[in-house]
Amino acid sequence: xxxxxxxxxxxxxxxxxDSLTAFWYFNELFNGYYIYHxxxxxxxxxxxxxxxxxxxxxxxxxxxDAMIMHPRSTQYILNSQPIPNIFLDYQTCGLDTDEITFKPxxxxxxxxxxxxxxxSSHAKYFQSLLDDKNKVKINENSDxxxxxxxxLKAITLDHIYIPCDNGGYYKIPKSLNDVLEDVQFGDNVGxxxxxxxxxxxxxxxxxxxDVTTKEKMKANGIxxxxxxT
Numbered sequence: 001x002x003x004x005x006x007x008x009x010x011x012x013x014x015x016x017x018d019s020l021t022a023f024w025y026f027n028e029l030f031n032g033y034y035i036y037h038x039x040x041x042x043x044x045x046x047x048x049x050x051x052x053x054x055x056x057x058x059x060x061x062x063x064x065d066a067m068i069m070h071p072r073s074t075q076y077i078l079n080s081q082p083i084p085n086i087f088l089d090y091q092t093c094g095l096d097t098d099e100i101t102f103k104p105x106x107x108x109x110x111x112x113x114x115x116x117x118x119x120s121s122h123a124k125y126f127q128s129l130l131d132d133k134n135k136v137k138i139n140e141n142s143d144x145x146x147x148x149x150x151x152l153k154a155i156t157l158d159h160i161y162i163p164c165d166n167g168g169y170y171k172i173p174k175s176l177n178d179v180l181e182d183v184q185f186g187d188n189v190g191x192x193x194x195x196x197x198x199x200x201x202x203x204x205x206x207x208x209x210d211v212t213t214k215e216k217m218k219a220n221g222i223x224x225x226x227x228x229t
Contacts, residue, residue, distance in 0.1 A: 024037055034052070035052045064092075065093065069087065070088070073087040078146075143195075146194040148203075160183055162189065169224065170200050177205070180205070188201070
């Protein structure tokens with residue numbers, strides 16, 4: 001799938017029905033999209049939302065499919081555990097300039113019950129809601145919220161360096177896993193903040209190392225250094 005990823009350039013605001021007080025916001029990433037489903041509630045004073053991850057790729061018939069990940073998949077990814085099927089959805093997509101259609105591949109998931117999206121004719125209005133600091137924004141899966149900072153700094157013969165928040169660099173030995181020898185600039189490498197933990201992430205390789213404490217870093221031979229050598 002990683003080798004067949006495509007970017008349909010669909011960032012922006014979409015709706016299932018422009019007359020509803022709900023909309024979808026697509027935010028483009030290096031390897032896919034965050035998609036936010038927003039709903040106005042409490043006399044339009046609150047914006048509740050769910051944040052999914054979506055990736056488009058060519059299937060064996062050269063049609064475009066999409067993989068959608070539920071936010072609750074995060075805990076499994078970071079712990080290097082298989083994601084339960086209930087948190088993954090696969091769809092065959094029809095893509096046009098102003099329309100996206102979805103058709104489930106296999107068992108459909110109730111949490112992504114979408115068949116058609118169109119570019120919203122009220123995009124400016126919906127964007128004003130997102131920009132309104134007086135609107136209370138509530139994440140309906142706040143316990144699965146994470147932040148991914150893409151911040152690969154250097155690759156040497158034996159190590160990979162990722163900047164620390166407080167200065168210096170995480171020095172990660174390539175000997176941790178053979179696939180780290182293949183890491184290169186342009187890969188999805190950086191830091192993931194999840195709950196109260198921090199992970200160095202090699203997303204393309206599905207490798208995540210907990211660097212929250214000195215003890216956890218030491219267990220993997222990872223250290224914080226001031227300079228790159």
